[in-house]
Structure formats: C-alpha cells, structure tokens
Amino acid sequence: MTALLEVGHLVKDFSAHGSLFRKGPVTRAVDDVTFSIETGETFGLVGESGSGKTTTGRCLLRLIEPTSGEVRFRDENVLAMPPRELRRTRRHLQMVFQDPYSSLDPRMRAGASVAEPLVIHRIGNRQARDARVATLFDLVGLPADAAARYPHEFSGGQRQRIGLARALALEPSLLVLDEPVSALDVSVQAQVVNLLLDLQQRLGLTYLFIAHDLRLVRQICSRVAVMYRGRIVELGPADRLFDAPAHGYTRALLTAIPRLDVTGRLDRVEYDEASFERLPLSEVAAGHWAAV
Amino acid sequence: MTPPAPAPATSQPAHGVAPLLSVEDLTTVFRLADGREAPAVDGVSFTIASGETLGLVGESGSGKSVTALSIVRLVRPPGRITGGRVVIDGHNVFDLDEREMRSIRGRRIGFVFQEPMVALDPVYTIGAQIEETLAVHALARGAAARRRVIELLDAVRIPRPDERADAYPHQLSGGLRQRAMIALALSAEPALVIADEPTTALDVTVQAEILDLLRDMRRAFNLSLLLITHDLGVVAGMADRVAVMYAGRIVEQAPTADVLHAPAHPYTRGLLASMPGARPGTRLEAIAGTVPPIGSLPIGCAFAPRCPRRFEACDERPPITAAAPGHDVRCFLYPGAGA
Ligand SMILES: Nc1ncnc2c1ncn2[C@@H]1O[C@H](COP(=O)(O)OP(=O)(O)OP(=O)(O)O)[C@@H](O)[C@H]1O
Ligand SMILES: Nc1ncnc2c1ncn2[C@@H]1O[C@H](COP(=O)(O)OP(=O)(O)OP(=O)(O)O)[C@@H](O)[C@H]1O
Ligand code: SF4
Ligand SMILES: [Mg+2]
Numbered sequence A: 001m002t003a004l005l006e007v008g009h010l011v012k013d014f015s016a017h018g019s020l021f022r023k024g025p026v027t028r029a030v031d032d033v034t035f036s037i038e039t040g041e042t043f044g045l046v047g048e049s050g051s052g053k054t055t056t057g058r059c060l061l062r063l064i065e066p067t068s069g070e071v072r073f074r075d076e077n078v079l080a081m082p083p084r085e086l087r088r089t090r091r092h093l094q095m096v097f098q099d100p101y102s103s104l105d106p107r108m109r110a111g112a113s114v115a116e117p118l119v120i121h122r123i124g125n126r127q128a129r130d131a132r133v134a135t136l137f138d139l140v141g142l143p144a145d146a147a148a149r150y151p152h153e154f155s156g157g158q159r160q161r162i163g164l165a166r167a168l169a170l171e172p173s174l175l176v177l178d179e180p181v182s183a184l185d186v187s188v189q190a191q192v193v194n195l196l197l198d199l200q201q202r203l204g205l206t207y208l209f210i211a212h213d214l215r216l217v218r219q220i221c222s223r224v225a226v227m228y229r230g231r232i233v234e235l236g237p238a239d240r241l242f243d244a245p246a247h248g249y250t251r252a253l254l255t256a257i258p259r260l261d262v263t264g265r266l267d268r269v270e271y272d273e274a275s276f277e278r279l280p281l282s283e284v285a286a287g288h289w290a291a292v
Numbered sequence B: 001m002t003p004p005a006p007a008p009a010t011s012q013p014a015h016g017v018a019p020l021l022s023v024e025d026l027t028t029v030f031r032l033a034d035g036r037e038a039p040a041v042d043g044v045s046f047t048i049a050s051g052e053t054l055g056l057v058g059e060s061g062s063g064k065s066v067t068a069l070s071i072v073r074l075v076r077p078p079g080r081i082t083g084g085r086v087v088i089d090g091h092n093v094f095d096l097d098e099r100e101m102r103s104i105r106g107r108r109i110g111f112v113f114q115e116p117m118v119a120l121d122p123v124y125t126i127g128a129q130i131e132e133t134l135a136v137h138a139l140a141r142g143a144a145a146r147r148r149v150i151e152l153l154d155a156v157r158i159p160r161p162d163e164r165a166d167a168y169p170h171q172l173s174g175g176l177r178q179r180a181m182i183a184l185a186l187s188a189e190p191a192l193v194i195a196d197e198p199t200t201a202l203d204v205t206v207q208a209e210i211l212d213l214l215r216d217m218r219r220a221f222n223l224s225l226l227l228i229t230h231d232l233g234v235v236a237g238m239a240d241r242v243a244v245m246y247a248g249r250i251v252e253q254a255p256t257a258d259v260l261h262a263p264a265h266p267y268t269r270g271l272l273a274s275m276p277g278a279r280p281g282t283r284l285e286a287i288a289g290t291v292p293p294i295g296s297l298p299i300g301c302a303f304a305p306r307c308p309r310r311f312e313a314c315d316e317r318p319p320i321t322a323a324a325p326g327h328d329v330r331c332f333l334y335p336g337a338g339a
C-alpha cells in the first residue's frame, strides 16, 4: 500500500477576539500533527471534544488555512497549490459532516443539493447531471423520487445518505467523515455504517473517520490516532491500540467505554491532566507510536 | 428454541413490598399538525422499588422523555396525559393539586437532564440556585443553607466547592455543570431521581465519571433511580432492571442481565446486534427501516414493519406476557400472547 495522504507537522492557531490592531490570545487547536493514510484504508481519528479532530479535517481540505505544516495528496503539496489546482484536487477530497440536520440547505431539494458540486465544477449538462444524481441516490439506497423532496421531509439517516451522495458526486478518492453517524440512533447508525463499508468496497474509497464513539472506531478502522489537546498522543493498528494502549490518556479513554458485559463499577483508569507533556511520538512496536 | 410455558406477567416487586413509584397504564398524547391526537406514551407500566435503578432505554422518539415528564406532570400542550396512574408514597400524582405537586417535584423526585443549561438558570450562581431550592422546601436558610450548598457540591466532587458555589453555570465545564445539576437535584433529598440522558452530551471519560458519581450518590442517599438513555452500554453498568421502549410502548422489561444476555423481543435483539464494537472489521446487523412517526403507527405490533419474525398474528396489538419468570415481553412469539 502507498500513502494517499500525508500530513506533516500540521499546526492551526486560532486567535480569539483578534482585532485589526491587536492579536487576542492564541488557541493552538492543532499542534504538530503528523500521520499518513494509505489507499483503501479507514483511518480513525478519536479524542475528546475540542481536541482538534474537526480542525485537522478542515485543514486537510484547506476549508481553513493551516498555520503551518505540510499536507501532501498523491505526493502533491496541497498547501502550496494555487486556487485552480486546489479546485481540481478538491474533487478527490470530500468531507461529510456530523449534523444531518444543518449540513443540507433547507430550501434546496435533495436532488439539487446532490447536483450542486457538479454545477460548481461545471460537470455535465442538465441531463447528464440528473442521470448522475439518480445513480447516486441509488448508490446510497434512497428512492429515486427522493430527489424532489426537501431536507425536512427526511429522517436523520436519510439526510446523512443525502450528504454522502453529495460528497460522492465528484467521485472522490478520500472522504473525511466527521462524526457521520453520531447524531443517529443505533439501529440507523448501523445501516449507514454498512453503507459506508459497501461504498468503500465498490468504489475503492479511503476514509478518514472522525469519531468519539470508540466502539464504532474499533468496528471499522484499520488504524487509529488518538488526539489530546491538539496533539496525536498515540497512533497504531486498531487491534494493537485497543489491546495494548501505551499512552495514559488512551488507557483512560478505552476503560471509560460503557461495556455490555460489565455490571458494577468498571476498572477505570483515570488520566491526570496535569501529567500531560508535549512529547514527540516514539515507536513502541511495529507501526505503533505513542507520545511516551 | 422451545418456548417456555405460559406464565403471567411478573415484572412486579415481591409480594407485600410497596414500590416507591408505580406507573400504571400511563398514556400521553400529542396533538398533531392535522388536528388528530396520537399517543407518544401508550399504556406504559413499571415500578421502581426503594433503592432500585430502572434503566429506560429506547431510540429517539420512543417516548422516554415524555414518560419522565408525565410522571411529574410537566407535559405541556400540545401534549396531555389522557390515562393511567402514577403512584408515589401511596398518592396518585394525577389527583394532587398544583401546590402538592410542587412539593413532590424536588422533595420526592429530583430531575437531572441531558443539557444542564436547561435546568440551571444562567443568571444565578450555582450556590444561589441550590439555596433557593433549600428555601422553597423549608430545609435551610442563611448560613446553614450556605453550608449545605458547599456540602452538596463537595459530595458531587466539585473541586473547591466554596469558590464554585459563586460561579455562574457558563463558567463551569460541561462535566462540572452536570455535577452541579446533580447537586441541585439532590438538594431537597428526593427519594427518586429521574436522570434523562444525563451523560449523552459528555465526553466518554467524563461520562464514566458522572456514572460513577450517580452510583455513589445512589448508595449515599439510598436513592431510587430512573435512568433514561439510548445506550445499552450505560444501563449495563448501572441498572438493576431494564425497560425497553419502542414507539411509546414498553416492549420488554426484565433484570438487566436477562435483557442483555437473553433478549426476548425482536427489537431488543436487533438493538443489541446493531451495537458496534463486538466483531471488528465486519458489517453490523442493522434493523431495517426506521421508527415511524407517532400518528402513523401500524394498528397491531408497532415493530411489525421492521420485524424479521412477523407473522399473521402481528396485525393485532400484542399484550404483555412473560418470556420467562420476571421477564416481560410484548410479542406474539411468546405463549400466552394469544397467537
Ligand atoms: N473557528 C474557530 N475559531 C476559534 N477557535 C476554534 C475555531 N474552531 C475550533 N476552535 C477551537 O479549536 C479547538 C479544537 O476544536 P475542534 O472543533 O477541532 O475539536 P473537535 O475535536 O472536532 O471537537 P468535537 O468532538 O467537539 O467536535 C477547540 O478548542 C475549539 O474551541
Ligand atoms: N412538544 C411536542 N409536540 C409534538 N410532539 C411531541 C412533543 N414532544 C414530544 N413529541 C413526540 O412524542 C414522541 C416521544 O418523544 P420523546 O421526547 O419522549 O422521545 P425520547 O424517547 O425522549 O427521544 P430522544 O431519545 O430523542 O430524547 C416523539 O415522537 C415526539 O415527536
Ligand atoms: S409481535 Fe410480531 S411483529 Fe411484533 S415483535 Fe413480535 S413477532 Fe415481531
Ligand atoms: Mg468536531
């Protein structure tokens, strides 16, 4: 396998209450993040709220500009691309957002939402686009007549399918899935997860899967990175990381997962926030890295 | 599988011990846009014994919150309670006047919600809100109230409680806010706490801390707990018994281990099978379809359109029967259900 996407020393600072003349205090949302994603894999990015997962995803697609670092897609430097080239590359990199309720324009029919990326990239004529939309609806398991309906007429799971159809319109090779099923009920979540697995197989997709549900990450990811305060504290094959976590925060995270087979108090490991140090990753086993 | 012999519904407390709370055939309807009324809670019955934790689980829209609100008569139009009884301390709360009801709320039944900002008033400090509750129920005033506030904040393990008492809700992290709400819910020493998705909005590590806290509080205050959640993993570590809701009805009710290890209802089985994490790298067993909105439910078994086991009998409404002693189920697959 080869790396489809390589991220090196990525940094993103936000300055709060910044004004024209005076910079406010700076939040380092992403702090020296390095990882790579191989073609065809599902790479999981987990961590607590505010740890920098979404910001990392948005930086990769340059939906926001990183402060520094490197992003290479198929060995091309995404951050150095002029606008035209960036537009071309973005076709291959798409993002699906968490909230199936707010990620679709409520005044736009589902079909128009899915066709919009084609319109923006001036792909096909009206007829070709309609045909493509029909194919996409079929692909994500929505009835053809759904194209004429508005977002509020769909359930959460159906809206997430529409979001997926839209993201797939330009035939991307990498999808950044930002908590794509977190807002869904578990029975519907399972349907969408299965759809993601099917699509990956049929279309050869690569996923960056952002999630806070570690059970889901274990289910579908081949490799996992754990973020804490903007940094990757551990990265490795999913089975290794779940069975032999090396970082204290990962251990706390894993032992906090509610389990079906446990009654009474869990053997929980707590993580002392004060013990956190900004350490570089070192390889604790083959392909398994931890900031220890 | 050989079905067990017919048995009467048994998910009731042992003979002679009156439960702390008894909900009997509760029905709450909402007026729909087209003017019809449809039940969001449809003939729900359960009991909670003193010191017991009942987990009420179900997916979005199944009627968990409306059940909770109905128990303390906080359902607002377009909803209204149309039937059943809710008995606490031997009184049917539907017979009480509003003044008596107010003393039940807080003093007998405390509430913890998913979103602390709903229960906590943003313009008052945490301490002031707890002192207010203490005053309303004539429990403490002045310096004694202040001492009690600090005791309570300390009990829910808020660090530096004397300083935190003077903090406004927005000045606290999500986890600390949830602790403050638990302190508020416990301030009038209720016998029962209804916790509606108390950890859903929290990170998994904070969720584990809050669940630990609820466990400790349950012991320290000898609380009964109605724990509402959509996560079967959360009830596994917390509840003595579990009631599973689907489309406004309880479809299964039994001791937690029985529900998790020997689920009887096809919906419960589907729910457990669709939970991720068990077999990495494989597809999940999803339940087909979605929950129909209230007002468009089938006449018979509400789960029938999604049920892999449905048969002719399911066009009728299944009664509650026992799948095993102490294990209630609402499904025609079990003898005694009249199929
Ligand atoms: N546009 C912005 N301006 C200022 N700060 C921001 C902005 N976006 C994110 N942040 C901050 O950056 C940090 C990381 O946020 P991010 O949304 O990436 O976290 P996350 O891991 O995706 O969290 P969640 O699980 O809650 O989605 C947070 O402290 C957040 O407040
Ligand atoms: N104010 C309201 N007006 C109309 N219908 C309502 C109202 N409140 C609740 N309902 C309906 O009652 C049903 C039960 O809602 P309830 O809030 O009890 O679900 P829940 O099980 O708590 O779901 P969740 O897990 O999403 O909190 C739903 O179908 C909902 O649409
Ligand atoms: S009553 Fe029939 S449709 Fe309903 S759960 Fe049982 S088998 Fe399925
Ligand atoms: Mg995020």
Ligand SMILES: [Mg+2]
Pocket (backbone or CB within 6 Å): B064, B065, B066, B196
């Ligand atoms: Mg609810």
